[in-house]
Amino acid sequence: MKVTLTDQEEITVVEVTGDIDSKTAPEFERNAKLATDRNDKIAIDLTAVEFMSSAGLRVLLMVYRNIKSQNGKVILVGVSEDIQDVMSTTGFINFFKIVGTVAEAVVILKQD
Amino acid sequence: MESKSFPGVVASLDGLRDYVDELSRQAGLAKKATYGLKLAVDEIATNIILYGYEKAGLVADFRVLSEITEQELIVILEDEAAAFDPLANQMPDASDLSKSLEDREIGGLGIFLTIKGVDNFSYEYFNGKNRNVFVMKKQQS
Numbered sequence A: 001m002k003v004t005l006t007d008q009e010e011i012t013v014v015e016v017t018g019d020i021d022s023k024t025a026p027e028f029e030r031n032a033k034l035a036t037d038r039n040d041k042i043a044i045d046l047t048a049v050e051f052m053s054s055a056g057l058r059v060l061l062m063v064y065r066n067i068k069s070q071n072g073k074v075i076l077v078g079v080s081e082d083i084q085d086v087m088s089t090t091g092f093i094n095f096f097k098i099v100g101t102v103a104e105a106v107v108i109l110k111q112d
Numbered sequence B: 001m002e003s004k005s006f007p008g009v010v011a012s013l014d015g016l017r018d019y020v021d022e023l024s025r026q027a028g029l030a031k032k033a034t035y036g037l038k039l040a041v042d043e044i045a046t047n048i049i050l051y052g053y054e055k056a057g058l059v060a061d062f063r064v065l066s067e068i069t070e071q072e073l074i075v076i077l078e079d080e081a082a083a084f085d086p087l088a089n090q091m092p093d094a095s096d097l098s099k100s101l102e103d104r105e106i107g108g109l110g111i112f113l114t115i116k117g118v119d120n121f122s123y124e125y126f127n128g129k130n131r132n133v134f135v136m137k138k139q140q141s
Helices: A025-038 A054-069 A081-089 A102-111 B010-027 B031-054 B109-117
Strands: A002-008 A011-017 A041-048 A073-077 A097-099 B002-007 B061-068 B072-079 B120-126 B129-137
Touching: A002 A025, A011 A025, A011 A102, A025 A041, A025 A054, A041 A054, A041 A102, A054 A073, A054 B109, A073 A102, A081 B031, A081 B109, A097 A102, B002 B010, B010 B031, B010 B061, B010 B072, B031 B061, B031 B072, B031 B109, B031 B129
Parallel strands: A011 A041, A041 A073, A073 A097
Antiparallel strands: A002 A011, B002 B061, B061 B072, B072 B129, B120 B129
């Protein structure tokens, strides 16, 4: 798994490539934390993530709490059908906006 | 039964999922069922590795036993850690899962996803080993 952070003005995009499991989640968490320290508007691009276990859900929970406490906003991008199913089963899906592309996410995040 | 061993470390999870992928392919499971099984096996293996082995200071392998019958794919994770029944812990219920992410406890999601992901999950302690048993029904053609 690889994580890349890119700043687009006041927005930080966290791009993840590869599987998120209990081996790789700490690296995802470290980068997500850097992103929320840097900006309160975050897009997490999961287009290139095929698999995410509950270790990844824990990181999303941490991001959600960090962003919420800063009155910021987080959008998930390109979440696979399998991962969306897991997010529905666990009730996570109600708390995240999910869009298809980073460009869409940036437009929405810039609006407010 | 087929059998394959993996070192009890998180670096094994990737290869473990590939192996489950391969077994699912052999059994002809659909894509969604394959993902559910892969997630279930990953969650239970993670618990074995992090709590059964690493936290207890135990260095050991765990084994994947599998069998494809006419109707089912059966996958068994077998480990040498202290007896631990994942079904004995309390699971999140509907009210926990509808709670805001700010208020909810994060524990128990792994076993919850395990049970949701497979057609049947059971646990037994047999011959000094934990056996976590995952069953997937094959699709009727």
